[in-house]
Amino acid sequence: MTKRAFIKKFNKKNFLKAFYLFLIITLVAATTKFGVLRANATLMAAGKIALSDSRPSQASTTYTVSFTSATNSVKCFVIMFADSVSNLDVTNGDVNTSPPAGMTTTSAAKVSVSGGTLSDGDWTLYNSVNGVLQYEFATGDAPDGSTVTITTSGITNPSAGTFYAIIATYSGLAANDCSTNVDTTNYIALVTTSGISASVTVDPALSFSIADYDSAVNGGDTPSGDFATSTSLPFGTVAANDFAADSHTLTVSTNADAGYTVYTKYTQALTNSNSDTIADTTGTNASPGAFSGSSSVSAFGYIIDDSDYSQFTSNTWAKFTTSNLAIATANGPVDSDANHIEYKVHISNTQQPGTYTTTIVHTATPTF
Known part of the structure; x- marks a missing residue:
């Protein structure tokens, strides 16, 4: 093989390696950005959040969260709310978020934790970070794969428009710091809606x-x-x-x-x-x-x-x-x-x- 032919073959081989490496990096970045990959966490089934009152800025609203978790032992359930999907990062147990405008969760109160064979009395609510409801059990417990329902009252809704949420579980807990993400739901979109003003007049009879x-x-x-x-x-x-x-x-x-x-x-x-x-x-x-x-x-x-x-x-x-x-x-x-x-x-x-x-x-x- 001539020197010129060898150089040509070498350059072509390295070009293909570089191209494939670039393609892999691009796919990983894209899938991570759009939430398809969440570190090593498992994707939960059927994540749902129901509001007792969807009016903007409505105080004392009850949020009922339900999901089907993996059967691993967990110490944290985190429900995070944000003004955009890009601010819902729960993979590393980071509970800091950019909560929707007007939303207040720091006055929230636990109503109940049920389903999945979990014991309600084991779980306490940590609500010091606005936009995050963090339920903790230092000993940990393993859901049985059936639906878990968490009900929280005393939340003030965002002031207007669409907002987003995600539910995540963690196997580690220390000083209200959750770690080692077990599984998460897909991103959940929520929306506040103004109430419909209804009136009727009844004549005296x-x-x-x-x-x-x-x-x-x-x-x-x-x-x-x-x-x-x-x-x-x-x-x-x-x-x-x-x-x-x-x-x-x-x-x-x-x-x-x-x-x-x-x-x-x-x-x-x-x-x-x-x-x-x-x-x-x-x-x-x-x-x-x-x-x-x-x-x-x-x-x-x-x-x-x-x-x-x-x-x-x-x-x-x-x-x-x-x-x-x-x-x-x-x-x-x-x-x-x-x-x-x-x-x-x-x-x-x-x-x-x-x-x-x-x-x-x-x-x-x-x-x-």
Whole structure:
């Protein structure tokens, strides 16, 4: 071989060596930059971080981290947050990071460590480095390959936008310094989202109905006839030393926060065209009593069954007045809340003849 041919062959051989070396260096650098190679660590499966509230700058947010770790004995779980993927370097146990703007993890508190046969009480949270949640167990433990879940509360979310995280485990621990990376997750992208402002307007509501009940109320008398309507109470002709009675159902529906009260009154005593009147029974709304009508005394009154008015025991009656008297109530919103009132009139042997009239007024008053 000539000298010239030897030199040519030598240069070609060295050129190929240099080219292959350059190619290998370039591939290693590229794969390391994009996270494909993480030293000698194993890649974890199914890394996930769930936020209890994704609003920007939301304080007291709970982060639930789950992953499937290798079965090696580990002493550290590190969850690192950063403003970019390039700042998530956990291969050497370096927990310094560039946390996302506005994020605070130094006030975080451990909620629980579970799964993977790990004991919750063994693990403590070290949170002195903002952007890093470091769970430590000096003795170490080996997950069984099932999903590990770590829940941490008291975190303040980043102020806006996308941020990134990575989860890593380590087999070494000394003075809150984790070392010897065992495995890591892929990079995890997270994002804060503004809440959706929802509003709805509910109008105040009240309905009140009066209907014939035609039954005795709270031990009162059996109605003497089915004559009451929603707008009238025609007792008809009542013989001397006899009575007439009938009853109404009072039904209220309202969305008033503090409920309602129904009041009753009459416009006057039962009065005829000669200004003669039928006396009222002697009991009052505050202190009902036995009905006072007899052969010698006429009487007119009412009885109710709302349990909030416990003074109305069985078969005790009260007089109407020209001022409102409370006869039914509820302390909150109700739907079709029904109570009853019975009316009774007794005519004495000496009651003057004539048609006696008055107007009974029931008023439902809500408290919004």
